[in-house]
Amino acid sequence: MLRVRPLVYTSDLPSASAFLLALGLSPAVDPEPTDAYAVFDAGSGRVALQACEPGSAEEGTTSLAFDVSDVTEFARRTREAGTAVELSQEGHGLAARITAPDGTSFLADPGPRATTAEPTPLSVLALWYTPDLESAVRVLKDIGARPRISSDAGTWHDFSAKNGGLVALHAGERTGLELAFEYDGDVRACVGGLLTAGVEPTVIDESYGRSLRVPAPWGAEIWINERQRDLHGYTEH
Numbered sequence: 001m002l003r004v005r006p007l008v009y010t011s012d013l014p015s016a017s018a019f020l021l022a023l024g025l026s027p028a029v030d031p032e033p034t035d036a037y038a039v040f041d042a043g044s045g046r047v048a049l050q051a052c053e054p055g056s057a058e059e060g061t062t063s064l065a066f067d068v069s070d071v072t073e074f075a076r077r078t079r080e081a082g083t084a085v086e087l088s089q090e091g092h093g094l095a096a097r098i099t100a101p102d103g104t105s106f107l108a109d110p111g112p113r114a115t116t117a118e119p120t121p122l123s124v125l126a127l128w129y130t131p132d133l134e135s136a137v138r139v140l141k142d143i144g145a146r147p148r149i150s151s152d153a154g155t156w157h158d159f160s161a162k163n164g165g166l167v168a169l170h171a172g173e174r175t176g177l178e179l180a181f182e183y184d185g186d187v188r189a190c191v192g193g194l195l196t197a198g199v200e201p202t203v204i205d206e207s208y209g210r211s212l213r214v215p216a217p218w219g220a221e222i223w224i225n226e227r228q229r230d231l232h233g234y235t236e237h
Contacts, residue, residue, distance in 0.1 A: 004165025044163020067111025
């Protein structure tokens with residue numbers, strides 16, 4: 001079991017929660033929300049919000065993270081596949097920490113096998129920028145993510161997780177992690193809910209499909225991309 005669950009650090013949890021609701025996500029019931037932590041489900045994948053102090057180094061940042069059903073078993077399988085795993089009690093109980101060769105470090109924590117979210121066209125997409133694509137591809141395969149689409153130029157590889165969510169690797173000079181979303185349909189359908197919540201999205205019309213660029217209350221700019229239909233220059237796996 002594997003589900004994509006990026007972790008966003010915010011000093012204003014209520015505003016960040018309202019923003020995700022406006023995007024069409026729904027509050028998760030497992031785990032129950034607290035004053036410092038809340039999880040929201042998309043149609044596929046989920047997003048976690050972690051409260052932090054204003055002005056702290058982590059404020060406004062996003063970390064890669066995953067839900068797994070059995071942390072010990074996940075660690076065993078990942079090690080057998082060839083990627084090192086460290087078990088610890090950080091986070092919300094026993095967790096598996098993986099550090100990729102490019103220095104990107106992420107956690108896999110216990111999570112429910114199924115969620116109560118209604119099916120929607122919106123999928124969580126974690127964007128991982130890395131100068132070492134080959135190693136990052138190997139890490140994602142070793143944890144059980146499934147290759148979905150890759151560019152023929154070798155600069156883009158995206159993966160799906162069995163229980164929801166997407167991770168995309170993008171070639172870059174520096175490592176980085178961003179929260180984004182994929183919409184399976186006309187992304188302009190998201191505009192109404194955002195405007196009602198007082199959020200002004202920008203519609204970008206590109207050759208491979210439309211995208212929304214949305215300012216998030218934690219200072220980031222969130223991209224919602226239509227699912228790519230024109231695969232010229234790409235290979236579907």
